Amino acid sequence: MRLDDTPARGRAAMRPSGTASRDTLGSALLLMAPALALYAVFTLLPVALTFWLSFSQSAGFNTGAQFTGLDNYRKAAADPIVWQSLRHTFLWLAYHVVLAGGLGLALALAIARLGRSGVFFRTAFFLPHLVSLAVVGVIWANIYDPFFGLLNTALTGLGLGAYTQGWLSEPVLVLFSVNVASSWQGFGLYMLLFIAGLQNIDPALYDAAEVDGANGFQKLIHVTLPGLSEVMTFVVSLAMINGLKGFATVFVMTNGGPFYQSELITTYIYRLAFQAQNHGQAAVLCILLSLLAIAITIVFNRWRARLAR
Amino acid sequence: MNRRNREWPIALALAPVLVLVLAPFAWLMVSSLKTEAEIGQGAPFQWPADLMWRNYADAWRIGGFGELIGNSLMNLAGVVALTLATCAPAGYALAKMRFPGREWLFYIFIFGLTIPIQAIIIPLYQVLFGLRLIDTLTGIVLAQVSNGIPFGIFLMRSFFISVPDELVEAGKIDGASHVQILTRIFLPISLPAVQALIVISALSTWNDFFLPLVVLISPDIQTLPLGLVRFAGTYASEYRLVFSGTVISFLPIILLYILTQRRFTEGLTQGAIKG
Numbered sequence: 001m002r003l004d005d006t007p008a009r010g011r012a013a014m015r016p017s018g019t020a021s022r023d024t025l026g027s028a029l030l031l032m033a034p035a036l037a038l039y040a041v042f043t044l045l046p047v048a049l050t051f052w053l054s055f056s057q058s059a060g061f062n063t064g065a066q067f068t069g070l071d072n073y074r075k076a077a078a079d080p081i082v083w084q085s086l087r088h089t090f091l092w093l094a095y096h097v098v099l100a101g102g103l104g105l106a107l108a109l110a111i112a113r114l115g116r117s118g119v120f121f122r123t124a125f126f127l128p129h130l131v132s133l134a135v136v137g138v139i140w141a142n143i144y145d146p147f148f149g150l151l152n153t154a155l156t157g158l159g160l161g162a163y164t165q166g167w168l169s170e171p172v173l174v175l176f177s178v179n180v181a182s183s184w185q186g187f188g189l190y191m192l193l194f195i196a197g198l199q200n201i202d203p204a205l206y207d208a209a210e211v212d213g214a215n216g217f218q219k220l221i222h223v224t225l226p227g228l229s230e231v232m233t234f235v236v237s238l239a240m241i242n243g244l245k246g247f248a249t250v251f252v253m254t255n256g257g258p259f260y261q262s263e264l265i266t267t268y269i270y271r272l273a274f275q276a277q278n279h280g281q282a283a284v285l286c287i288l289l290s291l292l293a294i295a296i297t298i299v300f301n302r303w304r305a306r307l308a309r
Numbered sequence: 310m311n312r313r314n315r316e317w318p319i320a321l322a323l324a325p326v327l328v329l330v331l332a333p334f335a336w337l338m339v340s341s342l343k344t345e346a347e348i349g350q351g352a353p354f355q356w357p358a359d360l361m362w363r364n365y366a367d368a369w370r371i372g373g374f375g376e377l378i379g380n381s382l383m384n385l386a387g388v389v390a391l392t393l394a395t396c397a398p399a400g401y402a403l404a405k406m407r408f409p410g411r412e413w414l415f416y417i418f419i420f421g422l423t424i425p426i427q428a429i430i431i432p433l434y435q436v437l438f439g440l441r442l443i444d445t446l447t448g449i450v451l452a453q454v455s456n457g458i459p460f461g462i463f464l465m466r467s468f469f470i471s472v473p474d475e476l477v478e479a480g481k482i483d484g485a486s487h488v489q490i491l492t493r494i495f496l497p498i499s500l501p502a503v504q505a506l507i508v509i510s511a512l513s514t515w516n517d518f519f520l521p522l523v524v525l526i527s528p529d530i531q532t533l534p535l536g537l538v539r540f541a542g543t544y545a546s547e548y549r550l551v552f553s554g555t556v557i558s559f560l561p562i563i564l565l566y567i568l569t570q571r572r573f574t575e576g577l578t579q580g581a582i583k584g
């Protein structure tokens with residue numbers, strides 16, 4: 001790339017070349033100004049205001065708020081639905097890591113052994129990930145429809161009518177059913193990441209294992225899985241964070257019901273903030289949600305750093 | 310190692326899994342061409358007697374899908390353009406310029422990566438309301454761009470860092486400003502990063518539901534996922550409309566993906582690994 005044909009303009013051109021390696025705060029801030037301005041107004045300010053809200057009492061949007069100390073925290077701790085939604089969120093994370101992460105890993109291990117047909121399978125298995133989680137919610141609400149849905153009608157058609165369920169109305173089943181929909185959408189990305197991780201494993205390690213007389217299973221345990229450990233921690237943390245943010249499928253398919261049996265922290269925040277206008281208590285849950293996300297990020301970053309050493 | 314001989318059994322084992330995973334799409338597409346009475350028979354493996362293309366015409370008209378897709382496209386264009394325009398210069402400054410407080414600024418941006426959007430939604434709504442941006446395309450674009458800035462900056466910075474410093478120095482000796490160095494040297498050689506940022510911000514905007522749900526209130530300004538959910542709720546008892554409307558909602562992105570498969574996958578994987 002030649003630049004000599006472009007006429008020298010701007011302040012940098014006037015600066016003697018000797019100081020060129022050190023930049024002023026001003027010119028750097030100028031380049032960052034658009035990002036910084038947007039980020040400050042629409043992210044940092046709301047983070048700070050969330051803290052203030054959690055210590056104050058307001059009657060709804062655009063009404064004055066009064067400082068009430070830890071009152072909201074006390075009320076949140078006394079609310080059984082808060083604990084229920086927290087428990088559901090942890091279960092939701094676990095389901096998502098196992099279902100979506102597990103399927104992603106299994107498919108990646110199989111697809112990585114394929115030659116040309118691997119591209120076909122990779123592309124085809126990735127398709128669900130392109131669909132918006134809200135649309136996924138509509139799709140799976142229909143799949144689970146007790147009378148006309150794919151699942152129950154297919155079970156009946158295959159002579160397995162005894163296994164038909166009210167997949168979204170059964171309290172013990174509902175959270176898992178909705179999670180299947182989210183995980184169906186989520187596994188494709190994890191699969192791609194695992195495939196990329198598998199491609200980075202040094203083929204010489206497999207040759208060495210073969211020389212040592214290792215069978216396929218031993219190669220998987222001693223070469224493949226250790227070679228994937230870094231990608232694995234990344235995928236698990238990504239899946240946990242994605243699980244933590246889970247909202248759309250629950251909102252669309254069950255709206256937290258029946259009887260709060262699929263209520264997550266996120267859906268409860270929405271309910272408290274935009275339906276009950278209880279901002280103080282919603283803000284407490286917002287802070288809880290952020291702390292969980294930060295904790296997951298820190299733990300996994302540490303773990304990954306230790307693996308990299 | 311003989312790959313060819315081992316390929317067939319694996320492909321054969323994967324085929325039924327693939328059928329299961331893609332069954333929801335196939336079922337919806339077939340059912341969307343049935344009459345209401347055929348859907349009512351609850352026979353998922355039965356082919357419709359007549360292909361009811363009318364379902365699509367009806368859903369398109371009643372659901373206003375043309376308008377929804379138009380809104381989604383404008384939303385997407387705004388977010389992608391503004392994300393590039395904000396994240397590329399900021400990522401460049403954080404990667405290649407030396408100034409006091411650089412580390413601090415970087416950590417402040419990265420902090421945003423860990424905060425779920427739901428955790429700041431109440432004051433975000435208040436800020437947008439105060440700026441009269443609720444129920445506007447500008448409001449949703451600004452909120453989504455801000456939400457994507459930490460990732461975008463992180464991605465651009467990690468690509469720019471690997472560009473040799475000599476290129477910056479050479480540009481400066483030639484009298485180029487930082488903006489010129491960024492647009493004429495760094496962006497052209499960082500096309501994979503730009504591609505990754507475009508794919509990721511486009512896909513997440515196209516599929517976003519939570520922010521549109523909160524910010525976009527009037528039906529005539531809503532985006533595709535939100536519009537579909539509203540449509541499916543209103544016409545819940547007319548399965549043929551819900552089914553064809555759902556297919557309308559997922560088909561465009563899937564076709565686009567199949568056409569641009571390689572770039573799409575590269576962009577996503579690159580972005581996720583760097584980010």
